[in-house]
Amino acid sequence: xxxxxxxxxxxxxxxxxxxxxxxxxxxxxxxxxxxxxxxxxxxxxxxxxxxxxxxxxxxxxxxxxxxxxxxxxxxxxxxxxxxxxxxxxxxxxxxxxxxxxxxxxxxxxxxxxxxxxxxxxxxxxxxxxxxxxxxxxxxxxxxxxxxxxxxxxxxxxxxxxxxxxxxxxxxxxxxxxxxxxxxxxxxxxxxxxxxxxxxxxxxxxxxxxxxxxxxxxxxxxxxxxxxxxxxxxxxxxxxxxxxxxxxxxxxxxxxxxxxxxxxxxxxxxxxxxxxxxxxxxxxxxxxxxxxxxxxxxxxxxxxxxxxxxxxxxxxxxxxxxxxxxxxxxxxxxxxxxxxxxxxxxxxxxxxxxxxxxxxxxxxxxxxxxxxxxxxxxxxxxxxxxxxxxxxxxxxxxxxxxxxxxxxxxxxxxxxxxxxxxxxxxxxxxxxxxxxxxxxxxxx
Amino acid sequence: xxxxxxxxxxxxxxxxxxxxxxxxxxxxxxxxxxxxxxxxxxxxxxxxxxxxxxxxxxxxxxxxxxxxxxxxxxxxxxxxxxxxxxxxxxxxxxxxxxxxxxxxxxxxxxxxxxxxxxxxxxxxxxxxxxxxxxxxxxxxxxxxxxxxxxxxxxxxxxxxxxxxxxxxxxxxxxxxxxxxxxxxxxxxxxxxxxxxxxxxxxxxxxxxxxxxxxxxxxxxxxxxxxxxxxxxxxxxxxxxxxxxxxxxxxxxxxxxxxxxxxxxxxxxxxxxxxxxxxxxxxxxxxxxxxxxxxxxxxxxxxxxxxxxxxx
Numbered sequence: 001x002x003x004x005x006x007x008x009x010x011x012x013x014x015x016x017x018x019x020x021x022x023x024x025x026x027x028x029x030x031x032x033x034x035x036x037x038x039x040x041x042x043x044x045x046x047x048x049x050x051x052x053x054x055x056x057x058x059x060x061x062x063x064x065x066x067x068x069x070x071x072x073x074x075x076x077x078x079x080x081x082x083x084x085x086x087x088x089x090x091x092x093x094x095x096x097x098x099x100x101x102x103x104x105x106x107x108x109x110x111x112x113x114x115x116x117x118x119x120x121x122x123x124x125x126x127x128x129x130x131x132x133x134x135x136x137x138x139x140x141x142x143x144x145x146x147x148x149x150x151x152x153x154x155x156x157x158x159x160x161x162x163x164x165x166x167x168x169x170x171x172x173x174x175x176x177x178x179x180x181x182x183x184x185x186x187x188x189x190x191x192x193x194x195x196x197x198x199x200x201x202x203x204x205x206x207x208x209x210x211x212x213x214x215x216x217x218x219x220x221x222x223x224x225x226x227x228x229x230x231x232x233x234x235x236x237x238x239x240x241x242x243x244x245x246x247x248x249x250x251x252x253x254x255x256x257x258x259x260x261x262x263x264x265x266x267x268x269x270x271x272x273x274x275x276x277x278x279x280x281x282x283x284x285x286x287x288x289x290x291x292x293x294x295x296x297x298x299x300x301x302x303x304x305x306x307x308x309x310x311x312x313x314x315x316x317x318x319x320x321x322x323x324x325x326x327x328x329x330x331x332x333x334x335x336x337x338x339x340x341x342x343x344x345x346x347x348x349x350x351x352x353x354x355x356x357x358x359x360x361x362x363x364x365x366x367x368x369x370x371x372x373x374x375x376x377x378x379x380x381x382x383x384x385x386x387x388x389x390x391x392x393x394x395x396x397x398x399x400x401x402x403x404x405x406x407x408x409x410x411x412x413x414x415x416x417x418x419x420x421x422x423x424x425x426x427x428x429x430x431x432x433x434x435x436x437x438x439x440x441x442x443x
Numbered sequence: 444x445x446x447x448x449x450x451x452x453x454x455x456x457x458x459x460x461x462x463x464x465x466x467x468x469x470x471x472x473x474x475x476x477x478x479x480x481x482x483x484x485x486x487x488x489x490x491x492x493x494x495x496x497x498x499x500x501x502x503x504x505x506x507x508x509x510x511x512x513x514x515x516x517x518x519x520x521x522x523x524x525x526x527x528x529x530x531x532x533x534x535x536x537x538x539x540x541x542x543x544x545x546x547x548x549x550x551x552x553x554x555x556x557x558x559x560x561x562x563x564x565x566x567x568x569x570x571x572x573x574x575x576x577x578x579x580x581x582x583x584x585x586x587x588x589x590x591x592x593x594x595x596x597x598x599x600x601x602x603x604x605x606x607x608x609x610x611x612x613x614x615x616x617x618x619x620x621x622x623x624x625x626x627x628x629x630x631x632x633x634x635x636x637x638x639x640x641x642x643x644x645x646x647x648x649x650x651x652x653x654x655x656x657x658x659x660x661x662x663x664x665x666x667x668x669x670x671x672x673x674x675x676x677x678x679x680x681x682x683x684x685x686x687x688x689x690x691x692x693x694x695x696x697x698x699x700x701x702x703x704x705x706x707x708x709x710x711x712x713x714x715x716x717x718x719x720x721x722x723x724x725x726x727x728x729x730x731x732x733x734x735x736x737x738x739x740x741x742x743x744x745x746x747x748x749x750x751x752x753x754x
Contacts, residue, residue: 076715104505104718192604202610204696256589258610259699264588273590391504394716405699409612428717432504 028062029328031089034081035065036074036313046348054335061328063089071097071313072394078318082106087318089329095135095314098144099228099389103432107316109141113330127339128354131310134225134386144314145337146354148345150282151308151380152213154178154301158294160185160195160275171298175217175244178276178301182254185275197254199269200245200278201262207404208397210278212309212388214241219304221385228391229433233400234422240303242414246407258409280311281377285350288371297373299380306383312351352378390425391432399424490731493724500721508720515725525726527701528709531616532684535705539623540680544673546628551635552665565636568629576626580693583622587694609695612702619703622690627683631676638672639665678741685734706730 033051037043044067051065068074071094078091093101101107114124121142125133132146158168164184172178182197200210212222220237224230232238248255260268266283268274270290278300279287287295300308315333317326335341343358345351347367358364359378368375390396403417412420426433464472472479497515499508519525550568554561571579586593587608598605608618642665650660666673688707691697697704697712704712707730714723 072715100718189602192599192602194599202699204698256607256610258607258612260589260607260610263584264591264610267588267591271591392717398716402698402700406612409610409699411612411700435504 028060029324030062030064031325031328031332033063033065033332034068034074034078034088034091036068036071036092036094043349046345050336050341050345054332058331058335061331063328063332079106082318082320085320087320089317089321089325090333091316091318092147092313093144093316095132095144095146095149095310095312096387096389096393098135098314098316099138100391100393101316102138102143103228103391106319107143108319108321108326109143110145110317110330111141113326114142117334127357129352129356129381129384131381131384131386132312132354135310135389136314144316145333147313147315147337148349148351149310149312149354149381150280150351151310151377151384152210152278152300153281153284153377153380154298155269155277155279155283155287156296156298157269157272157275158296160272164275168294168296171296172276172301173299174301175303179248179252179254182248182276183252186254193253193256195272196256196268196274197252198248198276198278199255199260199265199274201265202259202401202404202408203261204398204401206262207259207401208388209280209309209311211238211241211245211400211404213278213300214245216307216309216385217241217300217302217304218244222309223388223390225386227437228389229429229437231388231390231396231400231422231425231429233425234418237304239414239418242404242407242418244303245404246414249408250410259405281380282311282349282351284373284377288350288373295373297376299376299383306380308380308384309387310381310384311387312354350374352381391429395428396425399428493727493731496720496724497728498721500719511721515721516729519722519725519729522722524701524704524712525709528697528704528706531701531703532705535616535620535623536681536684538617538620539627539684540677543624543627543631543680544676546624547631547676548635548669550628550632551639552661554632555636555639565632568632570629571626572630572633574626576687576689577693579622579626580690583690584694587618609703610699612699615695615699615703619690619694622694623683627680631680634672634676634679635669638669642668674741674744678738681737681741682734685730685737706733 035047037047047065047067051063054063055061066088068077074091074093075097078088078093081087093107098107111121114121117124121137121140125137125142128136128146129149132149136142136144136146154171156168156171161168161181164181166181166184172181178198184197185195186193186197187195201207202210215222215238218237218240220235220241221232222238223232245255249257262279262283265274265277265279266286269277269279270287270292272293284297299306315336317329317333321329336345337355339353339355339357339361342353342355343361343364346353346358347364353359353364359368368378388397400418400421403412403421406412407414407417496508498510498512500511500515501507502509502511550564554565554568574582589595589605589607589610592608594608595605606614609615646664646668647660650664655663685706688705688711691703691705691708692711695703697708706726710723710726710730713719713726
């Protein structure tokens, strides 16, 4: 009984504090920032440092960083918090989830906030690399602010190159040279391969991204960046890309069969069991600190043109965050993405800084002078395109990844795989297409 | 859950014709209240919510949930990935429960006699049980790593190259089954050790006097006495098969090409990746039905085998 009475008392007291709290003008507005750590544990500490500095500089706001796991888990936890009626004020969200979230009405347009700051959308987005706009600006409205980004990159073991009689200053620029180099680099003992010429990850999530890079390098597009109901799986550019990858496995025998996860690829590279690999720029810091041999990086080799997709995450404000909390979230977002902070985060984590002005700052210039590989990664942003994002992105991506994995395991031919992937993807996107592009006047 | 059902039945039986509950019932209810409250809040209420969700879904993209009848179930059974997950789960169930049982029985019989060495071996075989499945999966991630992993490292010393353990659609499911057997055999061994204590020594004596060989003793003495234990371990094993997918999550995410997808992971994918709550709820109910069927039938077998022993 006493405990109940005490609870009631406590509740009343709590309610009273809530009711009175606006009266205390001094009390800071409390907001939460959900953030994922997709690569390693160091990032969590860096994020705490960053938010602490923000709180010191903005006494009217008290931001709390909440670690929410991987990109996917961050999406789950954000949706769970929204369902419980307590959306976080800001979330660092994988850039290719924004379209889905917008379609489901789960994130807000930021246009009015940009307007209040006296800027147009174009002027605001103008500070970020052009390649990043596609995943942040949807139907001409800004839904996200790019926070950290990446692209696929070719990593090369320079020692292996010299050993195989190749010049480590002339890295493969096209598929012909890539396949030729890979053949020279692959080592066999009888039937057993002790060193693979080239490796690329093909697990869920990563595989689709690498295949998109090969497709773009082959002149393709993968998806319609303007409309979330179209993918171009069954097309010549994609057939070429998939066949090339499959040939590296089955015909040239310079790439292991089956699925390799991202971690397995970087481990093999670091252990000297793979001479070249296609991997994210996000792994640069990891490779830089762990490689016991000289390595080089280069653009993803092309067949038709140099072009790759972006990866990474943007800051978003969930639906239901209003008034003072929304304003506070916006203050946090603009502060975190300013040139100085953007550059600091990039140097700490290895991600690319989305804010172009970050690269004009002296600290950043000195950093790139010291780490030229980071400079090459940034240059590739000039030829980068948006990351694939459609209605039900993950499922539509899985439709092609299942087929990619079957092809790399020798279970299917590229053409039949692409036909199946296209059919499945169209089926998944059908409800969206029927309610948008195919919703026509009936009489 | 079965327990709660049983208590429910016995309550209605003891209730007198007048609707005023007896004192004892009141006392029983009061004693049960704490756990009933929690069961209702965290078990039965969610179950009701899942049943409700399985009949509702979005009709319009981004729209509200509306009643769709059995449409979620039709969609579920029409989905190739679901059927694949179902058949994977059957292979996985058969391929993990049977070998784990055989291994566990073997271990238990070899280590039944108490001695210091046997105690050490019992502890060794039981060790995998103490490691959480997620942690075990993370360890196996390294063991299975192609080229650099522990397995391939030792194979390379024999000048052999292992397959792509987790990346080959023909092998990945068996690799995961291997991990499951390693993890569970020690646990089941514990039950068999207890079961073997219950086999009377004179039964063996009589068998030996009758000239029964070791196989005959196993077939006609040990196994009949162990029937209830086997039944019980089977239930536990089958429940594990349906309710544990941590290793799939860590090692393969159901890939390559859905070859290691199991029912529970499929449900997770529908809920989280496809954002299709209706289909996920329908999948959950199918799983729940399977679980209930397994528990009910095995409990009945259990009761029967107990009964046999009494007569």
